[in-house]
Amino acid sequence: MAHKLAFIGFGVVGQGLAEIIRDKKEALRQDEGFEANIVAISDLLKGSIYHPNGLDIDTALRVLRETGSLENYPPTQGLVTGWDSLKTIRETNADTIIEVSYTDVKTGQPAINHCKAAFENGKNVVMTNKGPVALAYKELSEIANKHGVYWGFEGTVMSGTPALRMPIATLAGNDITEIRGILNGTTNYILTQMEIAGITYEEALKEAQELGYAEADPTSDVEGYDARYKIVILSNYVMRAPLTVEEVSCKGITGITLRDIETAKAEGKRWKLLAKARKEGNKVIASIAPEKVDITDSLASISGATNAITYKCDLLGAVTLSGAGAGKVETGFSLLIDLITIDRQKQLVKI
Numbered sequence: 001m002a003h004k005l006a007f008i009g010f011g012v013v014g015q016g017l018a019e020i021i022r023d024k025k026e027a028l029r030q031d032e033g034f035e036a037n038i039v040a041i042s043d044l045l046k047g048s049i050y051h052p053n054g055l056d057i058d059t060a061l062r063v064l065r066e067t068g069s070l071e072n073y074p075p076t077q078g079l080v081t082g083w084d085s086l087k088t089i090r091e092t093n094a095d096t097i098i099e100v101s102y103t104d105v106k107t108g109q110p111a112i113n114h115c116k117a118a119f120e121n122g123k124n125v126v127m128t129n130k131g132p133v134a135l136a137y138k139e140l141s142e143i144a145n146k147h148g149v150y151w152g153f154e155g156t157v158m159s160g161t162p163a164l165r166m167p168i169a170t171l172a173g174n175d176i177t178e179i180r181g182i183l184n185g186t187t188n189y190i191l192t193q194m195e196i197a198g199i200t201y202e203e204a205l206k207e208a209q210e211l212g213y214a215e216a217d218p219t220s221d222v223e224g225y226d227a228r229y230k231i232v233i234l235s236n237y238v239m240r241a242p243l244t245v246e247e248v249s250c251k252g253i254t255g256i257t258l259r260d261i262e263t264a265k266a267e268g269k270r271w272k273l274l275a276k277a278r279k280e281g282n283k284v285i286a287s288i289a290p291e292k293v294d295i296t297d298s299l300a301s302i303s304g305a306t307n308a309i310t311y312k313c314d315l316l317g318a319v320t321l322s323g324a325g326a327g328k329v330e331t332g333f334s335l336l337i338d339l340i341t342i343d344r345q346k347q348l349v350k351i
């Protein structure tokens with residue numbers, strides 16, 4: 001049966017998923033038996049539309065592109081406009097909420113309340129918003145379990161690259177004792193462009209924003225807060241070890257100048273914003289900080305918005321995964337794989 005989707009937020013990532021569903025509709029139906037009907041979109045400034053029978057994706061994207069407001073969608077019998085996020089979550093006929101609003105680095109709100117409202121109304125949530133997972137993982141997963149619904153958040157770490165699903169599914173049985181990686185696409189893009197293209201920090205940041213990599217407030221990227229959320233998610237979900245945001249020391253890349261980059265280059269080194277977590281007994285020690293890594297270090301060659309992560313496993317040794325860390329289609333894909341997972345789990349239940 002087709003998923004009925006309601007989008008909360010319709011910026012870069014939301015539109016990325018909508019385009020994938022539109023463009024790969026036939027292939028997804030044939031190859032995966034996957035079908036999705038977008039019934040609602042609720043966005044803070046771009047407006048809100050709901051039709052219980054479904055919206056035409058192409059029309060919604062075109063109307064938004066041409067007029068700036070979803071509410072200029074052609075009026076049809078049954079079309080509702082103006083519902084806010086909570087009303088959309090509670091009162092539409094959607095079975096799954098796509099939560100792609102801003103990540104709030106202090107409170108995680110209103111996305112935490114969006115998740116609660118969805119779960120309490122028997123709806124699945126798939127999201128790329130990191131706040132709820134970093135700040136309320138235990139509480140929200142308990143509520144989701146209690147209501148028998150699915151909570152997917154693959155895209156919260158390394159966009160569509162399976163940084164969460166891969167270790168949980170295929171490294172199961174290992175104790176992951178250490179994680180080291182580049183977990184923010186914007187800062188890696190900035191550092192790469194400063195070195196390779198010789199452009200300034202400000203120019204590189206502007207490019208990262210134009211390419212859809214940066215957070216709505218890029219302070220989160222450049223001060224390391226985004227990577228801090230991601231290492232907290234990895235610790236709680238992948239290492240199964242409690243870690244809070246306050247316990248992670250955090251330094252960003254704002255102090256790094258073109259001159260620092262040139263000096264590192266002359267020394268055979270390269271600046272990278274590294275995220276690290278290491279188990280020590282029952283505790284995890286974690287940090288976010290820029291480091292000059294040797295050019296021979298496997299992370300030195302990770303460039304642009306690409307990210308990489310090494311999991312140190314007790315049975316398998318070090319396993320490294322690299323791939324997209326940000327981007328419209330890449331992160332849209334992370335939502336798609338969570339939706340496909342819902343279908344696969346339903347199939348398993350049937351068997």
Ligand SMILES: NC(=O)C1=CN([C@@H]2O[C@H](COP(=O)(O)OP(=O)(O)OC[C@H]3O[C@@H](n4cnc5c(N)ncnc54)[C@H](OP(=O)(O)O)[C@@H]3O)[C@@H](O)[C@H]2O)C=CC1
Pocket residue numbers: 008009010011012013014042043044045046085100101102103110128129130155156159212213214215216325326327328331
């Ligand atoms: N871009 C990327 O590569 C990645 C992003 N993410 C995460 O995915 C999420 C979405 O990112 P992205 O699409 O790039 O961000 P954008 O800023 O492009 O889009 C976010 C959208 O959410 C809307 N919004 C904010 N608050 C609310 C609310 N309360 N109710 C309804 N809509 C709301 C905004 O509305 P408006 O602008 O109209 O005010 C905006 O359209 C973020 O949490 C981000 O951290 C995760 C991985 C990668």
Ligand SMILES: N[C@@H](CC=O)C(=O)O
Pocket residue numbers: 156158159183184185186187213214215221226325326327
């Ligand atoms: N702003 C983030 C987006 C993905 O999480 C980044 O640049 O990595």
